[in-house]
Amino acid sequence: MPFIKSYYINKIKLTNVPIKSNNFDKFELLIIRNYNQLNKLREENYRFGEWNLKYINNQLLNNCIAISFFKDKKLAHQRWIATCINSKKFVENWPININWKFEACWGNAFTLPKYRNNGLNKLSIKECINFLKSIGIRNVFFTIQKKNYINVKSYSKYNIIKIGEGYYFYLNRFLNFRITIKKINEQ
Numbered sequence: 001m002p003f004i005k006s007y008y009i010n011k012i013k014l015t016n017v018p019i020k021s022n023n024f025d026k027f028e029l030l031i032i033r034n035y036n037q038l039n040k041l042r043e044e045n046y047r048f049g050e051w052n053l054k055y056i057n058n059q060l061l062n063n064c065i066a067i068s069f070f071k072d073k074k075l076a077h078q079r080w081i082a083t084c085i086n087s088k089k090f091v092e093n094w095p096i097n098i099n100w101k102f103e104a105c106w107g108n109a110f111t112l113p114k115y116r117n118n119g120l121n122k123l124s125i126k127e128c129i130n131f132l133k134s135i136g137i138r139n140v141f142f143t144i145q146k147k148n149y150i151n152v153k154s155y156s157k158y159n160i161i162k163i164g165e166g167y168y169f170y171l172n173r174f175l176n177f178r179i180t181i182k183k184i185n186e187q
Contacts, residue, residue: 002171006146009094009164010155012129015138017158019130022123024069027076029127032066046073050112059108063087067106067127069120077120079109079128083137094166096141104132105141121154129158 022029030046032038038060042048048056056078059066065081082091083104092105106128111120132140143166144151 002169004170005168007094007143007166007168008146008152008162009096009143009166010141010160011163012140012142012155012158012160013138014129014133014140017129017133019133020126022126022130024123026118027069027071027120027123028073029123030068030070031127031131032060032068035060044073046070046075048075051075051078059087059090062090064090065131067124067131069115069123071115075112076115076118077109077111077124079106079124081106081128081132083132083135092141092143094143094164096163098141102136102138103141104137104139107142121151125154125158 030041032041035057038056056066059080063082063084064087065083067079067081068075069077080091081104082088084100085098088098088105092107096105098105109121109124111118128140141163144155146152146165
């Protein structure tokens with residue numbers, strides 16, 4: 001059965017966001033940058049039970065960076081960052097012009113249901129900002145589903161700039177496409 005999802009295409013100017021230390025009382029933050037690091041974590045008994053390891057491996061092999069939160073060595077939440085053109089198509093497939101010297105994008109965030117309502121999405125956003133600022137990134141791009149009100153609220157304090165809107169049309173499991181309806185702002 002066909003359906004439509006609508007999205008905002010957004011930007012945050014990181015130079016306007018202060019770096020803040022976060023409190024991770026319940027969760028351990030790990031930034032996973034490559035396949036070897038993932039294997040080392042597995043050797044150290046970090047568990048990825050309900051997650052698709054093939055997907056994670058593919059992301060890492062394509063230069064994506066994972067901001068990951070663990071609870072008792074079990075992966076609870078992950079958000080992906082692209083800092084180069086090679087990794088962008090695995091993280092954010094909307095047509096966004098990015099200057100990779102000073103800009104990046106993030107996406108594909110997911111929290112396992114049993115860890116939701118613990119503030120992991122907000123922590124993940126903050127840690128992505130901290131990480132990107134630490135490597136000299138000035139702007140980050142991302143999309144939000146318009147009807148994902150919890151996610152929209154998570155971003156509310158970052159003065160996001162809406163740069164466009166778009167729609168995904170899903171005709172069936174194998175046939176879908178996106179349309180960028182309008183560009184709002186190119187700041």
